[in-house]
Amino acid sequence: MSLLRIALAPLGELHVETPLSFALLDRQGNFEREGRGILAELAQQAKGRTVEMVLHPSDSLLAELEFPPLPVARLSAAVRCAVEPLILGGSQPMRIAHGPRTEEGMVAMGWVEREKLDGLFHLLARQRLKIRGLYAAPFFLPVGNTRWCACLWDGYLVMRHGIEAGWVHPLPDSALTQMGDPPAGTDLLWLGDAPLERPELADSTHGAAALCWIGPAPSWGLQGGDSASAGDVRGWGKPLVCCAIALMVWVGGLNLHAGRLERQGKALQAQMTMRVQQAFPEIPVILNPLQQARQQRDVRLAGGDQATAATDFGRLVQATAEAMPFMAGSVKELTFEGSTLQLTLLQDANKPPGDGDWQTLLAQAGLDVSDTPAGWRLQARAGESSIATPGEELDE
Structure with missing residues (x-):
């Protein structure tokens, strides 16, 4: 040159x-x-x-x-x-x-x-x-x-x-x-x-x-x-490039670790659901395996009137699950008292669809639904003798 x-x-x-x-x-x-x-x-x-x-x-x-x-x-x-x-x-x-x-x-x-x-x-x-x-x-x-x-x-x-x-x-x-x-x-x-x-x-x-x-x-x-x-x-060119590369590697590793934890969590949830279904086949729908298993255990230990309540609880949960499938994976806690089911949701819970079809299905099942600061409250409509699953007619 x-x-x-x-x-x-x-x-x-x-x-x-x-x-x-x-x-x-x-x-x-x-x-x-x-x-x-x-x-x-x-x-x-x-x-x-x-x-x-x-x-x-x-x-x-x-x-x-x-x-x-x-x-x-x-x-x-x-x-x-x-x-x-x-x-x-x-x-x-x-x-x-x-x-x-x-x-x-x-x-x-x-x-x-x-x-x-x-x-x-x-x-x-x-x-x-x-x-x-x-x-x-x-x-x-x-x-x-x-x-x-x-x-x-x-x-x-x-x-x-x-x-x-x-x-x-x-x-x-x-x-x-x-x-x-x-x-x-x-x-x-x-x-x-x-x-x-x-x-x-x-x-x-x-x-x-x-x-x-x-x-x-x-x-x-x-x-x-x-x-x-x-x-x-x-100047700062090379140090910034090195920092950017290090940040990309760190974020990539963090995403891989988060993905691995998510897969492990889903596998654990599926395993818990399967074991609860095996132990309590009378539960129609599993939304919160650990809590529902505890409730069934308590019913079996107490016997008597709680057996009827468990049946009503199971029907209420089944009707809710079939009418509100968007709630899958979003329920943090279930609370059943009398004929009322309270759903406490996670912070990142799925939002309901805007078409209102799910509310129609709940009404057909004889349920009233209202939102609460923590989630949803579902209750059998007054005067209904039983809870029907969506698509079935109520006995008069």
Whole structure:
């Protein structure tokens, strides 16, 4: 995939209309062209391309220190401790990143204000500009085993001396004087205008427009860690998706459990009805197995007048069940007293049909029906000598 590389302005001054320098590289990493554009224009240029950015030198705070061999997790902690004395005000407000430990034991590291970095990521996200990497200022410069590379950028000396290492200095002339000559066997490639104190460096500026963009990216940058990259702004999207999936699984499991309990309840109800019918075959209709079984038990134990009452109760229940089939499974309690049957219903009881046929059937059976706050009250009509089932004529 071809590559778009962008050089950022100082983060404290960056906004949507800030013109930024950029370069396009082909799939082989060869320079195609460079230009300037605002973020909205760069978002158009980025379509179908990988995007990388380098920070302005004023935001590129770098160091290189020596460390003993350490596991990766402990090396990160050691780097944070080592950087602490170099940062005014402590490391908490800073985003710190570092590269791998080299064979010589050196570790390159950089840091930037977390608040400024978050502002950059939010700005890029609003422009839908996704980036693969965010690096310090030196890391677009070319590099080789026998070559250092340097240039001037807005008055800062920017130098790269390895795949993973580089540095930035605000006083170029002083820095070049202190640096002296590169190590033996190493050449210094200077790109662009030379410092006043080192005019001889201008001889190596041929092809600078292309070379300052084509260097290989390091293995570490400031786009990861505890700050989200603009290419993958970590908001609430993924946590919400995970919560939604967990909720769906929980609801599905709850429905399965409720369905299993419902089937078990219906099986238990059918088993109780069958056992009551076997024990008391004289009961014509079973609406509430447990209560009707208790009533029949009490009648058998008492004998006498309660046997007649049981017969009337059975006929009343049978007439009610045949005229009101919609009450099946909705009766919570049956209360029979004298010639009155009180039905106490469940909260989710079925509603009666609106055609009124069931009331006609009850009237034919010689029953008066009235609704109560708890359910229905059925009573043999005054003067009726017996209760008929619906469809039968009453004896006169």
